[in-house]
Amino acid sequence: MESGRLIFNAPGSGAGQMLFLDCGAGGGGGAMFHRGARPVLGLEEGGRGVKRPFFTSPDELFEEEYYDEQLPEKKRRLTPEQVHLLERSFEEENKLEPERKTELAQKLGLQPRQVAVWFQNRRARWKTKQLERDFDCLKASFDALRADHDALLQDNHRLHSQVVSLTEKLQEKETAEGIPGAAVDASGLPSADVKVAEEPAPEEAAFEVQQVKAEDILSTGSGGSAVVDADALLGCGGRLAAVDSSVESYFPADEYHDCVMGPTDPHATRSIQSEEDDGAGSDEGCSYYPDGAGVLFAGHSHHADDDDEDSQISWWMWN
DNA sequence: TTGTGTTTTATTGCCTCC
DNA sequence: GGAGGCAATAAAACACAA
Numbered sequence: 001m002e003s004g005r006l007i008f009n010a011p012g013s014g015a016g017q018m019l020f021l022d023c024g025a026g027g028g029g030g031a032m033f034h035r036g037a038r039p040v041l042g043l044e045e046g047g048r049g050v051k052r053p054f055f056t057s058p059d060e061l062f063e064e065e066y067y068d069e070q071l072p073e074k075k076r077r078l079t080p081e082q083v084h085l086l087e088r089s090f091e092e093e094n095k096l097e098p099e100r101k102t103e104l105a106q107k108l109g110l111q112p113r114q115v116a117v118w119f120q121n122r123r124a125r126w127k128t129k130q131l132e133r134d135f136d137c138l139k140a141s142f143d144a145l146r147a148d149h150d151a152l153l154q155d156n157h158r159l160h161s162q163v164v165s166l167t168e169k170l171q172e173k174e175t176a177e178g179i180p181g182a183a184v185d186a187s188g189l190p191s192a193d194v195k196v197a198e199e200p201a202p203e204e205a206a207f208e209v210q211q212v213k214a215e216d217i218l219s220t221g222s223g224g225s226a227v228v229d230a231d232a233l234l235g236c237g238g239r240l241a242a243v244d245s246s247v248e249s250y251f252p253a254d255e256y257h258d259c260v261m262g263p264t265d266p267h268a269t270r271s272i273q274s275e276e277d278d279g280a281g282s283d284e285g286c287s288y289y290p291d292g293a294g295v296l297f298a299g300h301s302h303h304a305d306d307d308d309e310d311s312q313i314s315w316w317m318w319n
Numbered sequence: 320t321t322g323t324g325t326t327t328t329a330t331t332g333c334c335t336c337c
Numbered sequence: 338g339g340a341g342g343c344a345a346t347a348a349a350a351c352a353c354a355a
Contacts, residue, residue: 075328075349095342117329120342125326127343326351335342 078118082108086115090122 078086089104096104096119105112 077327077350098340114328116341118327121328124343320355322353322355324352324354326349328347328349330347331345333343333345336340337338 078108078110082110086118086122090119094119094123094126 085108086104089100093100096116101112101115101119104110105115108115
C-alpha cells in the first residue's frame with residue numbers, strides 16, 4: 001500500500017501557507033482538516049469519522065467553499081492549558097461519559113472527538129507506564145529474594161563446613177580413646193547420626209531451576225508482556241512478592257490486597273514512584289480496572305471469591 | 320543544519336456490551 | 338447494529354546530539 005501527500009498553496013490563505021493532504025494507508029495518518037485556532041476536523045462526532053474521497057478533483061480542491069468546510073492543516077498540538085485541564089479531568093476519572101466529553105470540548109474549544117481521542121491515548125500511556133512500574137517492582141522483589149537465597153546458601157555451606165570439621169575432631173578423639181563402634185561412612189560422617197547432603201535438597205534444586213526460568217522471563221525488557229509464566233514464579237515457594245501497594249498496579253488492586261511488596265529497601269520503589277512527576281499530573285488515584293478484570297499470570301489468575309487451595313498458593317506472598 | 324529518537328495526535332480495524 | 342473501548346499504526350511535532 002502506498003501513502004501519498006498532496007501539498008497545495010491555499011487560496012485566500014496567508015502567503016506561503018501550505019495545505020497538506022495526507023493520503024495515509026493503513027492505520028493512522030489520515031487527512032486532517034483544521035482551520036484557525038479552533039480545529040475543525042472533517043469528522044462527525046459519534047461516528048468513526050466521515051471519509052472523504054481519497055482524491056478530489058483539482059477544481060473541487062480550489063473552490064473556496066471547499067476550504068471553508070474542510071481545510072487541511074498541519075497536525076496541531078494542544079496548548080499547555082488544554083493539556084492541563086485534560087490531565088486534571090483524567091485524574092478525576094479516566095473514562096469519559098458523553099456529557100463530560102461535550103462539556104470538556106466546549107471548555108477547551110475542541111471537537112468532542114478530539115477529547116475522546118486524547119483520553120484514549122492518555123489511557124494507553126498510563127497503561128504502558130503502569131506495566132513498566134509493575135515490572136520494576138516485580139524485578140526488585142525477585143532480586144531481593146535471590147539475594148536472600150544466596151545468603152542462605154552461603155550460610156548453609158558454612159554450617160556444612162563446621163559439621164565436617166567437628167565430625168573429624170570427634171572421630172580423632174574417639175580413635176585416640178579407642179572407642180569401638182564409631183562407624184563413619186565414606187564421607188567421614190557418622191553414618192546415622194549426622195547426614196549432610198552434598199547435593200542441594202530437591203526443593204533447593206527446584207528453586208534454582210525456577211529461579212533461572214523466572215529471571216529469563218523478567219529480563220525480557222520493559223516492553224514485554226505483563227503476562228508472566230506463573231509456574232516459573234511459583235518456584236519461589238510463594239515468597240516472591242508482588243507490587244507495592246503504594247504504587248497503583250495495572251493489576252486489579254482489589255484482587256491482590258493481601259499481597260506484600262518485596263524489597264523493604266525504600267530506594268527500590270522511590271524511582272518508580274517519582275517517575276511521572278513531570279507536572280503534567282499524576283496517575284495515582286486512577287483505577288484502570290476498577291472492577292477487577294481477570295488480568296494476571298497465565299494459568300494462575302486469582303480471584304477474591306476463589307478460595308480453593310490452589311488459588312491460595314499464588315506467587316504473591318500472602319500474609 | 321541535519322539525522323535520529325521520542326512524544327503526541329489521529330485513524331483504522333476489531334471486539335464487547337447493551 | 339450502534340457506540341465505545343483498545344491495540345496497532347501512521348505521521349506531525351518536538352528534542353537533541355553531531
